[in-house]
Amino acid sequence: MNICVIGTGYVGLVSGTCFADFGHTVICVDNNQEKIDRLNKGDVPIYEIGLDDLIRRNTKEKRLVFTTDLKKAVEGSLVIFIAVGTPAQEDGTANLDSVFAVAREIAGFINEYKVIVTKSTVPVGTGAKIKQCIDEVLERKVSPEYLNKNPEANSVKPKFAVISNPEFLREGSAIEDFMRPNRVVIGAESESAIAIMKDIYRPLYLFETPMIITSIETAELIKYASNAFLAAKISFINEMGHLCERLGANIDDLAKGMGLDKRIGSKFLHVSPGYGGSCFPKDTSALVHIAKAVDYDLKIVSTTIAVNDMQKEMMVAKVANVVGELKGKTIGILGLAFKPNTDDMRESASITIINGLQKKGAKIRAFDPAAMNEAKKILKNVIYCENAYDTIKDADALLLLTEWNEFRQLDLLKVKELLKQPLFIDLRNVYLPEKMKRMGFIYVSLGRST
Ligand SMILES: NC(=O)c1ccc[n+]([C@@H]2O[C@H](COP(=O)([O-])OP(=O)(O)OC[C@H]3O[C@@H](n4cnc5c(N)ncnc54)[C@H](O)[C@@H]3O)[C@@H](O)[C@H]2O)c1
Numbered sequence: 001m002n003i004c005v006i007g008t009g010y011v012g013l014v015s016g017t018c019f020a021d022f023g024h025t026v027i028c029v030d031n032n033q034e035k036i037d038r039l040n041k042g043d044v045p046i047y048e049i050g051l052d053d054l055i056r057r058n059t060k061e062k063r064l065v066f067t068t069d070l071k072k073a074v075e076g077s078l079v080i081f082i083a084v085g086t087p088a089q090e091d092g093t094a095n096l097d098s099v100f101a102v103a104r105e106i107a108g109f110i111n112e113y114k115v116i117v118t119k120s121t122v123p124v125g126t127g128a129k130i131k132q133c134i135d136e137v138l139e140r141k142v143s144p145e146y147l148n149k150n151p152e153a154n155s156v157k158p159k160f161a162v163i164s165n166p167e168f169l170r171e172g173s174a175i176e177d178f179m180r181p182n183r184v185v186i187g188a189e190s191e192s193a194i195a196i197m198k199d200i201y202r203p204l205y206l207f208e209t210p211m212i213i214t215s216i217e218t219a220e221l222i223k224y225a226s227n228a229f230l231a232a233k234i235s236f237i238n239e240m241g242h243l244c245e246r247l248g249a250n251i252d253d254l255a256k257g258m259g260l261d262k263r264i265g266s267k268f269l270h271v272s273p274g275y276g277g278s279c280f281p282k283d284t285s286a287l288v289h290i291a292k293a294v295d296y297d298l299k300i301v302s303t304t305i306a307v308n309d310m311q312k313e314m315m316v317a318k319v320a321n322v323v324g325e326l327k328g329k330t331i332g333i334l335g336l337a338f339k340p341n342t343d344d345m346r347e348s349a350s351i352t353i354i355n356g357l358q359k360k361g362a363k364i365r366a367f368d369p370a371a372m373n374e375a376k377k378i379l380k381n382v383i384y385c386e387n388a389y390d391t392i393k394d395a396d397a398l399l400l401l402t403e404w405n406e407f408r409q410l411d412l413l414k415v416k417e418l419l420k421q422p423l424f425i426d427l428r429n430v431y432l433p434e435k436m437k438r439m440g441f442i443y444v445s446l447g448r449s450t
Contacts, residue, residue, distance in 0.1 A: 001025070001200060004077035006102050008035055008066065010046055010174065010278070010344065011119055011167050012083030017051065018178040020058035022203045027073040028066045039066040047343035047370040050175045070102075074109040079196060081165075082106075082130075083119040088282035093289045094123050103130045107137030110158045115193045117163040121223050121283055123290050127187065127216035131162040161193035164216045166223035171277070172341030183210045187219025224290065227283040228301045233268040234275045235307035241271040241447030242314075251447025252429060271446045273349040273401060273427040274311035276338035281308070281347040312349050316356030319425055322444050323397050327361030332395035332419075334388055335402025335428075336379070337371035345374040349427075350401045354379050367391040369404050393418045403428040412439055 001024045005016035008030040016028040030036050035045050042059075044052045058064035067073060074080060084098035099120055106116060116134065118127060140146055142157045164187035169177035184201050188194045194213055201211070212222070237255055244251040251271045259266025275281070284305050291298040320326055338348035345351070348371075354364055358381060367385045368375060376384065385391040388410060392398045398419060400407055408430050416422045416439065424436060426445045436443035 001079065001196075002077045003027070003079045003081065003200065004029060004073040005081040005083055005119075006030075006070065006073075006106075007082065007084035007098075007120070008032075008039065008045075009083065009085060010048070010171055011169065012081070013039075013044075013046065013055075014048060014051065014169060014174040014178055015081060015083060015119060015167065017054050017058060017064060018175065019200065020061075020064035021054055021179075022200070024063065024200065026058075026064050027077060028064065029068065029070050029073045030066075031068060031070075033068055036066050036068050047341075048171065048174050049341060054175060070105050071109045074106050074114070075111050077114070079115045079117060079200060080106055081117045081119045083167075085278075086120050086122055086282070086286075087278075088285055091289070092285035094121070094282065094286040096122060096126060099126065099130070100133055103133050104137055107134040108141075110134070110138065110160060111154070112158050114158070114160045115163060115196050116160055117165045117197070118220075119165055119167045121166060121227075121279070121286075122164075122220060123286060124217050124220045124224075127162050127164045127220060134160060134162070161188065161190040162216065163188045163193055163197060164219035165197065166219060168223070168226065171344050172339060180204075180207055181209055183212055185212045185214070185219045185222050187214050187216035189216065221290075224283055224287040227280055228287050228298075228304065230268050231275055231280040231284050231308070232300055232304040234270075234272065234280075235304040235311070237269045237271055238274065238311045238446075239307055244447035245449060248449045249447075250449070254447075271429060272311075273315045273353060273446075274308045276347040276349050276351075278344055278346040281305075312352040313356065315349065315353050315427060316360070318427075318444070319353070319357060319397070319399060320360060322423065322425060322442070323362075326357060328363070329361075329396040330363045330365060330394065330420075331357055331397050331399050332385075332392035333364060333366040333399045333401055334368075334391060334407045335400060335404055336366055336368035336375045337402050340402055340404040341370075343368075343370040343374050345371050345378055348402075350375075351378060353399075353401065354382065365391045365393075365395060368402065369406060389414060389418055394420050396420050397423040397425055400424075400426045400428055400430060403430050412436075412441075416440060 003019050003024050004027045005012045006029045008028045016026045020026040038045050082102050086094045089095045138157050186197050241251045255269040258264050259269045284301050288298050288301050336350045365383045422441045424441045424443050429445045
């Protein structure tokens with residue numbers, strides 16, 4: 001099958017590469033020339049484990065190419081995936097400018113039947129609007145005025161189908177998630193387009209991957225509802241963390257005790273400095289606005305957002321509380337990305353926390369195994385260090401913000417020696433309080449009183 005994926009970000013690049021690995025012929029398109037040049041040189045612009053190898057293998061097999069030439073890509077493909085960004089706007093709604101710009105461009109180049117699929121996370125009703133937008137362009141292209149001016153143009157309006165196929169991959173395990181998804185959601189109106197989509201995902205039949213075939217609107221909503229539910233789980237456990245601290249209970253045991261109940265499940269019950277990333281913050285906020293537009297006040301999701309904002313702020317207060325006067329103090333920060341195994345800094349809790357600490361006069365030294373380049377674009381006046389130990393040298397406190405594996409195995413004796421005072425603030429509950437105390441640390445974590 002000839003496929004084109006528009007947008008070579010975290011979702012488009014992984015999807016396009018994995019489709020090629022399924023055996024399809026894939027053209028990945030982006031309007032960022034620099035990105036495409038890098039990809040054509042074999043330089044992968046994002047950090048995602050295993051992606052370089054997969055790209056190398058599939059480009060070598062000539063199943064995967066990168067271009068900025070959308071016309072050629074559209075004309076040569078039966079299925080066109082839209083995987084451009086849909087960031088939050090100032091008012092919290094999703095910005096769909098790129099999606100509609102791409103839809104209009106596609107419409108301009110449609111030469112024969114096409115299946116146009118939104119992989120981007122888009123508000124309910126966007127599929128219908130994309131269809132309308134493409135239809136309008138095609139109508140113009142078969143109008144007598146247009147045909148008069150363009151005698152070589154085709155006077156038959158080409159047919160197309162619009163599909164919603166939201167993506168659920170997680171950065172950091174994106175390839176595994178794409179290759180072995182829990183489910184594939186397909187929102188469609190046309191039987192023949194559904195058959196084409198099933199063909200694309202045929203390799204997943206081997207793993208008996210459930211396929212949800214539904215309306216476009218429901219597919220669009222499944223994505224938002226799933227992310228909002230997961231975000232709610234995180235905010236819930238973070239609130240339980242505060243309760244544990246006040247009641248002398250232990251959040252890790254509490255989460256385990258809850259999570260073993262199969263109706264609840266153990267995933268997303270880890271106490272944290274608050275969720276971040278490119279999806280949960282913008283998708284929860286977009287969902288609240290989607291509901292507002294139809295006169296419904298989505299209280300659980302609104303509260304989830306409020307609790308998350310509060311959680312990030314409370315982390316600043318927590319550090320200030322244990323360090324004391326922050327003016328002139330140095331905090332050594334381990335981990336900046338919103339989670340391990342990614343270089344994505346979008347909405348990372350580290351941003352609010354570092355800004356908050358700087359505002360109180362703290363000096364920040366920081367290290368992240370992958371996100372330093374991204375962090376430098378966002379976080380200013382930070383001393384970016386070579387490694388974990390360099391970061392904490394002569395610091396008044398160590399603050400563990402992202403639980404990269406290499407921070408789970410720190411040489412604690414060395415850590416103690418390097419710090420000005422043995423103050424270890426672990427906002428990911430990586431270490432054991434008793435052991436840390438035994439080693440002479442003043443150890444502070446979340447939701448654990450001992
Ligand atoms: N990042 C994730 O983990 C994830 C997971 C599931 C779903 N999603 C959704 O997928 C979508 C894409 O997210 P992302 O994180 O990959 O975004 P991204 O910002 O990493 O990538 C978007 C890409 O689209 C390109 N682009 C923008 N406008 C374009 C245009 N007119 N023509 C061609 N290319 C264009 C950009 O240059 C960029 O390379 C979003 O809607 C997001 O919500 C993201």
